[in-house]
Amino acid sequence: xxxxxxxxxxxxxxxxxxxxxxxxxxxxxxxxxxxxxxxxxxxxxxxxxxxxxxxxxxxxxxxxxxxxxxxxxxxxxxxxxxxxxxxxxxxxxxxxxxxxxxxxxxxxxxxxxxxxxxxxxxxxxxxxxxxxxxxxxxxxxxxxxxxxxxxxxxxxxxxxxxxxxxxxxxxxxxxxxxxxxxxxxxxxxxxxxxxxxxxxxxxxxxxxxxxxxxxxxxxxxxxxxxxxxxxxxxxxxxxxxxxxxxxxxxxxxxxxxxxxxxxxxxxxxxxxxxxxxxxxxxxxxxxxxxxxxxxxxxxxxxxxxxxxxxxxxxxxxxxxxxxxxxxxxxx
Numbered sequence: 001x002x003x004x005x006x007x008x009x010x011x012x013x014x015x016x017x018x019x020x021x022x023x024x025x026x027x028x029x030x031x032x033x034x035x036x037x038x039x040x041x042x043x044x045x046x047x048x049x050x051x052x053x054x055x056x057x058x059x060x061x062x063x064x065x066x067x068x069x070x071x072x073x074x075x076x077x078x079x080x081x082x083x084x085x086x087x088x089x090x091x092x093x094x095x096x097x098x099x100x101x102x103x104x105x106x107x108x109x110x111x112x113x114x115x116x117x118x119x120x121x122x123x124x125x126x127x128x129x130x131x132x133x134x135x136x137x138x139x140x141x142x143x144x145x146x147x148x149x150x151x152x153x154x155x156x157x158x159x160x161x162x163x164x165x166x167x168x169x170x171x172x173x174x175x176x177x178x179x180x181x182x183x184x185x186x187x188x189x190x191x192x193x194x195x196x197x198x199x200x201x202x203x204x205x206x207x208x209x210x211x212x213x214x215x216x217x218x219x220x221x222x223x224x225x226x227x228x229x230x231x232x233x234x235x236x237x238x239x240x241x242x243x244x245x246x247x248x249x250x251x252x253x254x255x256x257x258x259x260x261x262x263x264x265x266x267x268x269x270x271x272x273x274x275x276x277x278x279x280x281x282x283x284x285x286x287x288x289x290x291x292x293x294x295x296x297x298x299x300x301x302x303x304x305x306x307x308x309x310x311x312x313x314x315x316x317x318x319x320x321x322x323x324x325x326x327x328x329x330x331x
Contacts, residue, residue: 013276021279026294033246033298041241042306048238049310052231053080059123059227062220063116065213069106077318078102084315087274087308095121101322111204115211119163123224124263125156127232132260139253140288152264167212176202235259242303243286250289257285262300278304 057076064070078098085094095117103110129152136149176198183194214220239262240255248254258281265281266274282300283293291299 030294033295036246038245041245052234055231059224062224063214081315081318084311109207111207112210115208122159123228127228128263129153131256135253135256261285
C-alpha cells in the first residue's frame with residue numbers, strides 16, 4: 001500500500017517529538033505519578049466535559065443563524081462524532097465529515113456548513129488565545145510564552161478580520177468573471193474546460209461564504225462568541241481538575257496554560273490521537289510551574305486518555321444512533 005508524503009511527514013514529526021518527550025525521562029517518577037492520580041474529581045470532570053459538547057451545539061446553531069431546522073442537541077451530537085473522528089483520522093477529517101453529514105441530512109449546501117465550521121474553529125482559536133493571554137498577564141510573563149500568545153492572536157484574529165472583509169466586500173462574481181474573460185482568449189478546446197472549472201469554483205466559493213452570514217447578524221454572533229468563551233472556560237476548569245487530581249497544589253492558571261498549549265498543539269501535523277505534540281505541549285505548560293517532565297508526561301497521558309474514552313464512547317453511541325457505517329465515513 002502506497003503511503004502519502006503527508007503521512008510520512010506527520011510520522012517523522014511524531015517520532016521526533018516523542019524522542020524529545022522521552023529523552024532523559026525518569027521512569028520511576030513517571031510510574032509513581034500514575035499512582036498519585038486521585039479519582040476525587042472524576043465525577044465532576046465527566047459531566048462538565050459532556051456539557052461542553054452540548055454547548056458547542058448551541059454555538060454552532062447560533063453560527064447557522066439559529067435556523068429552526070437545526071436543534072442544538074442534534075448539532076452537539078454531530079459535533080461529538082466529528083471530534084471523535086478527528087482523534088483517529090488525520091487532517092481534521094472529522095470536521096469535513098460534519099459538513100458532509102449535516103449537509104446531507106438537512107438538505108443544506110455542504111460548503112456553507114463547512115464555512116460555518118471554519119468560522120467556529122476561528123472562534124475557538126480566538127477564545128483560547130484570550131485565555132492564554134490572560135494566564136500570561138496574571139501569572140507568567142516569560143518572553144517565549146508571550147511570543148506564542150502574540151503569534152496565535154495574530155493568526156486567528158487576523159483570519160477573522162480577513163473573513164469579514166471578504167464577506168462584506170464580496171467580489172467573487174467579479175473575480176470569476178475576470179478569470180473567465182482571461183481564459184476565453186485561448187482556443188475553445190482549452191478554454192471550455194477552464195470556464196467550467198471556474199464556474200464550479202465560483203459556485204463552491206459563494207456557498208462557502210454563505211457560512212459567514214452570521215457576521216451580519218449581531219445577536220447570533222454575540223451568542224456564538226459568548227458560548228465559545230463559556231465552553232473554553234469550562235474546558236480550562238476541567239483541565240485544572242485533572243491536574244489538581246495529582247495534588248500538585250497548582251492554581252487555576254495551570255489549567256489555562258495546559259488547555260491553551262494542548263489546543264494549539266493539535267495544529268501540528270502528527271499521526272492520529274495527536275501523539276507527540278500533545279505531550280510536548282503539556283510538558284511546556286507545566287514546565288512553567290517547574291513540574292518535572294516525567295510528572296507532566298504522566299498527567300498528560302491521563303488527561304488525553306480520559307478525553308479519548310469519553311469522546312469515543314459518546315461518539316460511537318451517536319454513530320449507531322445515526323446509523324452511520326465506516327463505509328459511509330470513508331466515502
